Amino acid sequence: MAVIPVKRRSLTLVERTYLPQIAGGMWTTIKHFFGPADTLEYPEQRPAIPPGYRGVPTLVKDPNGREKCVSCQLCEFVCPPKAIRITPGSVPEGAGIDQVEKAPQAFDIDMLRCIYCGLCEEVCPEEAIFLQKQYSMSGYSRAEMVNHKDRLYELGGTLPDKHFKWDVKKAAEKSGGEHH
């Protein structure tokens, strides 16, 4: 390996006074002084949320306005901090979701426990739970920080569905064909 001798120049007198360096530093700071602020003044200005952001977990409805969750409880079981608590129930009569057999009677997510890991979204076979863009959760009491079912649907809204898998299955059953 070649040895490259590095010439170490000793400081000149001007450099040793330290004054040009201070002047240079002051030039830099004065540029920042007159430059624009980098601060995002939060409540008035909001940050741009990038796609794929993991915000507050929400329940979504399909484009027909039907509840997608079938209360399989996979998310409840996978949830590392045990933030999700589901009480399964049967589908109420006339709710328009008779393509499935079950729906959650109660669906609570304790946002004081939730760690926003997104495993519930990943595990959901129905694509019913999504971590969406809402990033600011606050409340005055512990009870307020628990999102109940109606709140979860309010936050979630409706997302497009590519499959409508239960509708497809039902149609196949009706026409006497094989299940998927």
Place this chain on the structure above:
Amino acid sequence: MIDYFFGLPSLVQGLAKGVAVILIIFPVAAACSMAERKVCAWIQCRPGPNRALPPVLAWIPGIWILQRIGLFQLMADGGKFLFKEEPLPDHVHKLYYVLAPVVAMVPAFTTVTVVPFGAYLRPGGGVIPIMLANVDVGILAVFAVASLGIYSLILAGWASNSKYPFLGGVRASAQLISYELSMTLAVLPVFLWVNEPGSAGSLSLARVVEFQSKPGFWGGTWFVFTMPLSALIFAVALFAETNRQPFDMPESEADLVGGFHTEYGAFKWSLFFVAEYANMIVGSAVFALLFLGGWNLLPWLPLAELLGKLHHLTGSEVWLHPLVAGLLSIAIFVVKILATIFVFMWVRWTVPRFRYDQVMKLGWQKLLPLSIANLIAYTVGIYFLQQ
């Protein structure tokens, strides 16, 4: 009104003037702390404190400007310091602990008495400085009284009876002693030059400004041009004397928590702060008087000449009124002080703190020999110049 004032006994007059000056310096010093936060914020690309606004004032149009510059934050902070609980730790020496902030304030406000902050023209001609006491000791009084301020730091450090404040106090005393010498030696050439042979000797600061207001090339030159090295040494020593970064040894929040005021809180703590800024104001004022021509707007343009030109240009007699001249001179001087204070803050948020041994080395091995050499050189030069 004016006649009534001058009819009062001189003691009452002096007291009234002193109280008036303190009433101005105290809020200005407090406002400097907000200015510091804002300058810091802008340098760091932040907006700084800009939220506080009393809801009852929110309807006033344009009040958001005051809100954005943090005026109400300053008031809120001041109110908080006044009303919050005064903690008195168990382990302190109570008397000295309470005494220290008071001792800090006294020299800070006393030095103002010999600092002129403006001038007005006598109808018959001649410039009269506006100051509390135009005494011949002038700069000597400033140095003597200002160096008393160090006692508050030592007292606070010692009375707090805990390690960090103690170290802060020790550092403060060592630093002050080291830089006091160079500071005094740096201003001596100015007074050698001002006190020409044949004139009555005086160390008055007003005299220095009068000298810088003389007609002619050498008369109108500010001392910062003729004595740049003196100005530099004085400025560096001033940073050290006022405990400003990069000479922030007594406080050095990185290694000493808060230095001498670690154990202080509430109003006592804020007194230290106000004293620091009052010291800065007086220090900047002395710098402006000695080296930046005091209340003269530009070099080679003394106040009297400026007023004469304004009178000539506008044809208005108002410029020759003593009140206008006085206010104009005070305004010019205050702008200079504020500019100097801005440089103080600007340097603070630019230069990192020196290590303690570097501070000592700079003071004793660099500045002191430099100021002695500077003094000798100027003594010889002035001798031949004024022969």
